[in-house]
Amino acid sequence: MRDSDHSSETTGALRRSLGLYAVLTISIGAMIGSGIFVLPGLAFSIAGPSVILAFFLAGFVVLPAALSQSEMATAMPEAGGTYLYIDRAMGPLMGTIAGFGVWFSLVFKAAFALVGLSAYLEFFVEHPERPIAAALAVLLIIVNLMGVHQTAKFQTALVSTVLVLLAGFIIFGTPSTDPERFQPFLSEGVNGLLSATAVVFVSYIGVTKVASLAEEIKRPGRTIPLGILTSVGIAMLLYPAVVAVMVGVTPASELAQTETPVLTAAAHFLGTSGTYVVAGAAVLALLSMANAGVIASARYPLAMARNSLAPPFLARIGHKSGVPVAGISVTGVLLILLVLFVPLIELAKLASAFQLLVFVLVNIALIAFRESHLDWYQPKFRSPLYPLPQAFGIAAALLLLTQMGIVPLVGALTIVLAGVVWYRAFGQSRAVKESAARDALRLRENARLVQNSANAVASGGRRHVLVLFRRPTRPARQQTLFRMAMRLTAAPGGRIHVINFDARTQRMVPTATDLARAEELGIAVTTQQYTDEDRRGMVHLFVEQEGVDLFIADLPQDLRATRHITRDLRWLRENLICDSVYLRNRAVDEIDRIAVLGTGGPYDPVKIEMADHIARYETASIRFVHLTPEDAPPAFAESIRAYHEQLG
Template structure:
């Protein structure tokens, strides 16, 4: 095996991988859950969540051009704050993304049941089959996975635009009455639930080492996909609210809870008798695409950690034939299959969501550390605008949303942090003596503000 990965992802593939990581449960599952919390103002909640994510997206776009290597979130936090923080971020982000991919594949079962009457066992078998296919596709090649992602995401976006356009002629404006009846608290709580809809925007940074012309394509890919998804989410959620009786959305799901197929609930009014079929197929494609993007990105965390001696060195191996981190992909795929087969991934996905909000908040701190340290090795070609105000707003906004997640998800995030610390103490601490840019900042303050450069 060799350690070199090929740069074969262009701008379009970069944008579609990022969008594919976002077009999934955020559109096809979560709108009804958000509606239950905020009423029609769930539309505002999606915009608010996007605004809270934006600072982290800008921060990652800058750091990605300074460090266009595999690892994304792990790499930036590790280099900024040291290997302990990096270990927590790397393991937590890896688990979180795999949980979300599992949730996407299991979640498509609700749409699959609208097409064919299958037993729960067969639905799970389909999810396992798709997971295995995704793993094989990622092992065979990033370029092939990127091409498949581009095709699927393009088709899904076209279908969603058609959904929105048709809905413009069919929505019932009365559905928007009492728009903000649940108040600001309801909107903030809903924003916390749908925050994860945007979490995929920075997954592309995890495969930065495989992107052509990263100085241009990384920040452009992140920002284009983010802007496109804020607009698309807002319009699609507005269409869902305007097409459906709120009672249908909030009580037609399992156990009388929110609907798990909100996009399909009003599809018959748009596309006639085949509406439900069309939307169900689109949902299955989108959720599969989301899982593919999750495997593509999450497998790069163990690869990067292995290179830094924070994970077994075998995970750093790159296939000579396919030029992909095959071992890291297979380990990630094994966890994905196990979660689908044996675990209630819906509950785990909720726990992982809280950790993602925490990580997005810390990413803003990492950028502040790099800028403050002024280390010579940090030379980004893109500079996040509005520094440091934007990063402080992102940090405060993320922590504010985290408080709305509830006790169990917060405890779950704390559990991931404890697990990461334990792994570092048992495995990583004896294998690395690196320090992050934060050490430079602290040394400067200890020395009374004298200049300190790496």
């Protein structure tokens, strides 16, 4: 057997080799591609000149998710990005869906970029489009398998060149723009503007890819938020400026029909040589975007495997290269298949629709982490103005989803269902099922119930208690019910009313001793004898008319002769507007110890109130007991201990 120290692959940590500029170029390179080189023409046909504003608004919708992702990445600087945060915030099922969706959307977009790249290469030389795109995919896979340090250098050179060329496009194109081409600005109305914003949203998908590389970034607490937010700001300025030049120099009919809007616009002010330069920039940009897609998407299988939501072999990291070899290989196979066989324009739209849903989950995940108050959640960067940006991001993303059309929504739902099926079939039995959202809800619910319990205990008892003697039974049993009522009634000032259907004990219960004790406590006692056949209806009417706030009754053994009584009591429990207490068929005299049992969740405040009043009356002790499964996660047991401390 080979010693693990000399193995070519390991499942250890990734190397931290990426600085701020590398992070910026990876993030910008993931965005600048098909969004600016292919989509403006299509978006112009939808919105007219307001497509310029559509590109800015799309970035504005992305900004809350960028803030949320930046914060979570500094608290969890590990590979996995969006998948990791949603998994830890909302549990493994939602994490699996997010991991599947983001991975597919990134690979789809990378494949779309490669096909677009192949189309731009047609400007230089004719070639078979799909085979060349597949060959480029193979090349990118090899580059990534060599290691992220080499890949980062490659990415830096690509993005730097593209940014310089796009800056030249803006500088030389702006003087040639015709102001009349921008009028009327909202030619297709607000609906056209929103629809175009949804279409161009895909242009910003790559901004949060860098979070999936958090484990490989130097000084992640500073570098990640600075890199993500700076790249968003650059894109929000760059996109509208480039599109404004396209709109300003290109006739509307021509721009609306072209799939290469940059080339079409450049031909109007740069001439032949300039067009070649722009075509080269487009090739570099699309290559950069495809490469960034491979870099980021390959980390999602790695993160899912680490959380037992994917086969363990996907967690393998090359010993020499320090990259997720298996993740890159699986991603590469899917990328090649998509490039060769799938119409990628529609898949790019599907990726955009699902990414909107993922950004909704990202913002919800941040809220879950903030509200859960987890000890280990200590981000070095915090989203400003929380939770306003997150609420806006959720609402805006859902609004844009309504503008996407039926097909993208159906496709996104299909990916969601695929994630659910995968989780049920593979990950459910292996995954850790705790989440920050569940912790947050548990903490809030525990705090609310503790406060309700405190308020109930402070009330001093119930003001009006109704005791029902429903059936003939031993006087000792009926005395137990009445004495229980005294323990639970506010003293002084409370009232106990006894309804007795048992003529035999009419003058026996309550006893003279019990009446004297009630008078001593300041509790008023009244009794009534009934023979009405509609016993449950009469009790129900009395409770509503007299304002009873606690109903006490005897619960008989489950025998054939008593089942009609049990049915009546069950009906009263479900229909009475007050709390109910039912005592099993046994006599109770003195009480010195009380146990309050729970089976996982917080106790019902009524239970705690009853136990407290009985304990005060009898000078008894109370013990809170929770029965939890042997395989309960540590976080669950810790929350139970914290809850018991709050009760104390």
